[in-house]
Amino acid sequence: MNLLWKTFPKGGLHPRQMKSRLRGKALWNASIPALSIVPLLQHRGEPADCLVHPRDTVREGMLIGRARSDSSCHVHSPVPGIVKYIDEITLPWGEKTPAVFIELGGEFNRLGKAVHTYPWEGIPGDRLLTILSDKGVVGMYSGIPVHRKLTIPKGKFVRTLIINGIECEPYLCADHRIMVEKAAELVEGARIAATITCAPRRVIALTGDRPDALAALREKVREMKADIEVRALWSKYPLGDERQLIKAVTGEEIPSGGTALDAGAVVLNAATTLAMYEAVVLQKPLIERSITVAGRAIRDQANLKVRIGTPLADLVEECGGFTRMPEKIIVGGPLTGWGLSELSAPVTKTTAGVLFLSPKEIRNSRRTNCLNCGRCTRSCPMGLQPEAIYKWVEHSAYEEARGEGILDCTECGCCAYACPARIPLVKEIRAGKMILQSGGV
Ligand code: SF4
Ligand code: SF4
Incomplete structure (x- = not known):
């Protein structure tokens, strides 16, 4: 076999993959949600301008949000139905956006058709x-x-x-x-x-x-x-x-x-x-995506094809409910994803997975002071010193953090994962980056 056994040279980790059984599970079509929540911001840039009003009828794949500028993106209705209302929601990463709530009804243009x-x-x-x-x-x-x-x-x-x-x-x-x-x-x-x-x-x-x-x-x-x-x-x-x-x-x-x-x-x-x-x-707008629903707190782990706008709570039902209350819910992967405290958010164009983790799947050890072990530095693929950057940000010394290369951080999460003292390195570095990028200093 023509294998090229190469990878990147610096840093990195081998986290436990937890995929052996999931990789063999074929994608299946999740149920269409009775109420879809379609955010007008699912992309980097400005939200799309809303083109619909409450009580409007929408078709599957119809344009409901028009890109405001070149730094925005169109949004389409994932289902046929009636617009119930338009309201602000909070996305898993904390950003707020208007969203169109659509009650399912009427005929599908694509589903079940040639x-x-x-x-x-x-x-x-x-x-x-x-x-x-x-x-x-x-x-x-x-x-x-x-x-x-x-x-x-x-x-x-x-x-x-x-x-x-x-x-x-x-x-x-x-x-x-x-x-x-x-x-x-x-x-x-x-x-x-x-x-x-x-x-x-x-x-x-x-x-x-x-x-x-x-x-x-x-x-x-x-x-x-x-x-x-x-x-x-x-x-x-x-x-x-x-x-x-x-x-x-x-x-x-x-x-x-x-x-x-x-x-x-x-x-x-x-x-x-x-x-x-x-x-x-297929001339098909982006109205659905494939995601993984996993973690030991969910009964049936699965790879699903879901409509954009499906509430995360519907996925729990789709996968047989909880076996126990999850200790942690994450949208995305465990190293770069976003922790959630409730399930009102929907699947968006960028939702690759939703994890419902049991206490055994997360490391609960308590945070301590830095042990100066250097593991964070050794794991960093960008060759940064995460612990030094963390300290500068903690002291609001953002220019010093810039000098340490904070803006080169890719937020991969290796340093926090490797840290035996459980210091929230990435959380703090991410916050520092946002302040510098928004011109806050
Ligand atoms: S999150 Fe940033 S600082 Fe931490 S290992 Fe990844 S690139 Fe390095
Ligand atoms: S890995 Fe954690 S404990 Fe070790 S040097 Fe880095 S911040 Fe300190």
Whole structure:
């Protein structure tokens, strides 16, 4: 087998993966929610402008939020129904946004209907970008509107397009299932991205411990005669981070303060690439996504295809309820996700998973003073000194924190995970970054 046992060089961890049984569980369609909660901000940038009013009838896939500017993104109705009301909600990461509450009713345009495919070869890249923008496609982890990410500024060139199938956070398996079950669509999505970026090298990267996904992708690449490499890398957290993945695949480094394009690369994850395929080939707006629901406090752990706007509480019911009250609820992965205290938030375009963790799955040891053990520094893939940055932020010495490289922190969570004193390093570093980025000092 043509394995490339490479990874990124500095730092990183091997957290317990908790995926062995979940990876084998096929995606299933979750029930359509009776009441969908559709936030008008599900992307990086400004919220979309609301186009509907209470008592309006909406169709499945109808535009209900129009991008306010180029730094915004369209939002579509995930279900047919009636707008009950529009209200402010709090997203899992604490940001507030208006959301459209839609009561299910009426006929579906797509669900249960024959699937039509639309030929795309020969469509120029700028027209493909318009389609992606019209269909509201965003990075399914980052929330960056894809048409923005794939608009290559003058003077920049993409040498390598990387489809990121690493999914290195514990528990999360939905991208793995996409690679196994939707390999042909993923390869086609990669070809669309290659057409837009004109990248001469195209790579689908995943870890070498997934023989089923590797076999499925290699078979489809061969069948479709696609000029795409399928590469197996050595699993280490956070290999799925754009910076580390580019380094592992191309050897190039993103300069401090730079972007992937400064290293001649564009990275799209598997779920995003599938959404691009569906937008272009099926003319389907982004109204559903694949997620993992896991943790020992939930009865039936699963990989689900869910409508955007599905309340998290509905997922609990879908998965058979709790076996015990969860000690911790996390949206996303355990290292970079967001803790929740209740379940009123909905699934958004960037929700990769929801974890309901039992006391045994979280480390409850008490916080102590720093032991000066250096584990945080050794685990940092960016070569930073997290403990020093933490101290500067704690003392509101933000310029000193800047000098220590706080803005290069990717918030991967390695330092906090490695810290035996349970110091909330990432929480504090993230807060310091926000203050510096908002010009608060
Ligand atoms: S969260 Fe930031 S400081 Fe901590 S290990 Fe990751 S990159 Fe380094
Ligand atoms: S890992 Fe924790 S205890 Fe060790 S040096 Fe870093 S902050 Fe201090």
